[in-house]
Amino acid sequence: MGFYVDIAEALDAEGIESRVNDGTLFVPVSEDLEIQFVDITGGTGVPGANVFLAMADVAEDDEEFEAALVGVVFSVEDAVSTVARYVATDLVVGTVRDLIEGTDPRIADLEFVQDPVDALTVSAEVGENSEIVVTFDGESETPAARVQFVTLGEDFEDLMGQAVAEFWGEDADDEDPEPEDDPTGASDSDRRRILEGIAHDIADMTEEVLELGSYTDFDRLFDVLQVAGEQAEAWEELLVPLENFWEDEDDADDDGEDDYDGDAASVD
Structure with a gap:
């Protein structure tokens, strides 16, 4: 003993x-x-x-x-x-079960679904074109949950329309692409799989991710998720691609340099 x-x-x-x-x-x-x-x-x-x-x-x-x-x-x-x-x-x-079943009143307005590939990842659609993603670390003795707010860029729909039109023809419907004369000869299931792949690739190119932190206190996690649900629409409007931000800064710098050169020339 x-x-x-x-x-x-x-x-x-x-x-x-x-x-x-x-x-x-x-x-x-x-x-x-x-x-x-x-x-x-x-x-x-x-x-x-x-x-x-x-x-x-x-x-x-x-x-x-x-x-x-x-x-x-x-x-x-x-x-x-x-x-x-x-x-x-x-x-x-x-x-994870509590999130999916919505047992906590703090997430009553959020409908979480389990990722079909990673059982420890769940997401809920929020705002116009965004989602809250929660990813759990199930390997550690101290479990943690990482929370992200992911919104698709404003170019997503345009790029999807272009991609579908190029692949299936100009008259293809991006939501249900079934043109009468499919040049690829693909079956319905093949077309759907291709469409999902295109959507995934374009989403990776255009999405903006707001990190909301990692939490070992899961009660605190539900507090954060409640706030995220409430702030979703505001965050969508505030998030802009960082490359656009830097481009604007570069434009401002260029304008400043032009003004400076002009002033210097006038002084000379």
Whole structure:
């Protein structure tokens, strides 16, 4: 029991409860999830434990229930790190679910959807042509969420129209490009995939991104998301491409240089 005692004491120091029952150390991760350590210390005397992930509060006579082996630890440090990692993962998964389901009143006006490729990224459309993007770091023992406000540049629609017209013909509809005589011979699914690729590429070229910070306090995260939803339309109007800003500055400098040269000539 020495290994269990050492793990339990280390977890207690981190504010994490645990209990031993029938030779297994149980560590609750959430109301629905728990970690189980099963001692495998053998003749070598090297302490070790199999790590199982299991649903909490499952009846002992449930024959269909099986805990899943997810790792093995050979030190107290590894055990504490494993628990911290799963606690963090559970927090991230729960927060993503709260965002998608809109359970917090602070985001009642935001409809978040999960990214089809990255399950730890969610986004909500706001304003006229923008979105709030939240990306979670699920690998660290201290989970964090990065928040971005992304708005498509004012040239997006024009560039999309040009690209679609060039690809499918001048009469193609950029929302549902199905010209009668498609020169590419592409199927409907191929055309849709090509259109999505074009839209993605043009969005990368024209979008403006406003960084709203990274947060380890997820309650603070919801406060920030509420503010972002309220400020979306104002931010859309205020954001301009930085290259335009520098061009304006360059123009001003050029004008200043011209004026200076003129003044100098007049003085001479």
